Amino acid sequence: MEKNIILGLLIPFIGTTLGSGMVFFLRREMNVKLQKALLGFASGVMIAASIWSLLMPAIDMAKEAGMIAWIPAAVGFLLGILFLLILDSVIPHLHLDNEKPEGVKTSLKKSTMLVLAVTLHNIPEGMAVGVVFAGLVTDNVLISATGAFALSIGIAIQNFPEGAIISMPLKSQGLSKAKAFGYGTLSGIVEPIAGVITILLTGLIVPVLPYLLAFAAGAMIYVVVEELIPEAQEGEHSNIGTIGVAIGFVLMMILDVALG
Template sequence: MNILIALGIPFIGTTLGAAMVFFMKEKIAPKLEKALLGFASGVMIAASVWSLLIPSIDMTEAQGGIAWVPATIGFLFGVAFLLLLDTLIPHLHLNSDKPEGVHAKISKTLMMLFAITLHNIPEGMAVGVTIAGALAGNAGITITGAFALSLGIAIQNFPEGAIVSMPLKGEGMGKPKAFLCGMASGAVEPVFGFLTILLAAQMTRILPYFLSFAAGAMIYVVVEELIPEAQAGEHTNIGTIGTAIGFALMMVLDVALG
């Protein structure tokens, strides 16, 4: 039951954020959007370091291996995995009119949904692999630490849900449909989290690689999408402040609860 709750918390965060479409009359103000994107970046960077890379290094040392090898290899493979998905899956980033990925005749709404779904995949994997580490008992990760990561991602998923649903409503989509699209963008997280637990549980010896793989995938999303969008145009300092706050909050959550 605890595992199901930990997997579901980030999805709840996305759903609550998407529900803001029912309470906000106008689209998200550009300054607020930058702050939220920056906040999400900070949370993901801190989670990648404290919840994934450091446990990967510690677990390798406990196994008697070379500490930096799994962390480096897994990290680079995680970046490559997201790069592959980014190249193949047709999607459209927020505030952009130029589709990316393989050309496909699908709606702008669906491509925007794919873009958000893409960067929710590594978040789901991150929660799943930390739960697998806690279950393994020798990764230096506790179930409380896994919940801390899940909570941190849920907090940053709240603005993400709003960032998806609000622009869709602004383009003329009905509120219920915009809400469902925002909520659906987060549905991939518990699915990939559960699949990661199943896979990692069968191969405990290479769990450090899974941890760093999730970190690499998350950092790819931050550098490729979140930070550029937070730093585009005017008022870039707002995105920077948001990043600092998100980083500090996730660091506190992980250290205090982990």
Template sequence: MTTTLIIGLLIPLLGTMLGSAFVFFMKGEMSDRLQKSLLGFASGVMVAASIWSLLIPAMEMGADSGKWSVMPAAVGFLLGMGFLLLIDELTPHLHIGTDKPEGMRSHLSKTAMLALAVTIHNLPEGMAVGVVFAGADSGITSISLASAVAVSLGIAIQNVPEGAIISMPMRAAGNSKRRSFLIGSLSGAVEPIGAIAVLLLASLLMPMMPYMLAFAAGAMFYVVVEELIPEASSGQHSNLSTIGFAIGFVLMMVLDVVMG
């Protein structure tokens, strides 16, 4: 379990690093068509992972409660959405493709605020990996070690385009290839940190596991609804993001069912 856990925690970071490495092989800016396709794909993966790997297990854990088994999932989901909303409102950050900062006013550099925006994005993904591995380690029947690995692998797959989406605009903005790769790679470092934090707390909060699973799902949904889908559907070629969403959703669904 220990080796599998370490690998599972690092796989998403490796996905981000792989995507960030595209900056060494691609010339110029990433095309709008490709970026929208990748944003849609990432959205599909995150939604499917939230449903099959987090919300459904959360409800299955409370099956003995009958109709009330949905309550921990409902409460945890809303708390996760609210937590990310609070973080989004308080943290000064800047989304790629915009010049208007969000959150509290600050004197941070544009690069620092871009990095904070990505950190907000990646935090719930790290939490999701941590909580499913905690559930598998605790012996919860609805969460197997294979399904936990599937979540980690699915997030890693969506991190590949995400890493490219970060590093390529950095390069287009005038940063060197090495600096763009480093910033893109470091954006994924918060994921294993978030996963480890959840794992450390899991032993103390095991009775709250259904709430923790749903909390991670709510946080991931917030990122999808607040950031990814609006960016993917604005302007031209939004149909490509819809196709990307469908592919990402089905891929993550199949991974979870086959490996679970």
């Protein structure tokens, strides 16, 4: 069981690492159309994962525990939104499509703030994987090992293009390929860390599991609505981003339903 949990937590990080490694194979900065498609794809995966892997199990667990089913889902979801809103307001970061930094004022380099922006994305993803594997640790019958791995693999799939999206611009900022790869990989290390923290928290307070599932869903949806979709829809070729959302959503839905 412990080996499965460790593997499950590391799979999304491996996806980010492999994606960051594309900096060694792509000579030029990523094509704008491809970048929009990948941003849309990541959005679709995260939306579907939030629904099938997080919110629906949260509601089912609440019913099983004799709670009012919608309360943990609603409370946890809104707290997840609030949590990311606070992080977004406090942590200095910079998005690819914006020259103006967000968060508190800082003298950090542009490359560092680009990495911090992606790190913000990865926190809720790590929490999402951590909380479903926490369900396995607590022997919750509503979460299966295949379902947990389906979520982990789905997030890894969308982390692959995300790793490339961050490493390629870093190279164009003047960093060497090795440094761009290192920064891209580093942005993903927060995922297994967030996952471990979530598992430990759930182990201490088992009844909080439905709330944590919904919390992770809210945090992921915040990232999608606040950052990923706006970046995918800005400027020309916005329809490509929309197609990416549809493909990512369907793929994650199939993974979760077929393997869950």
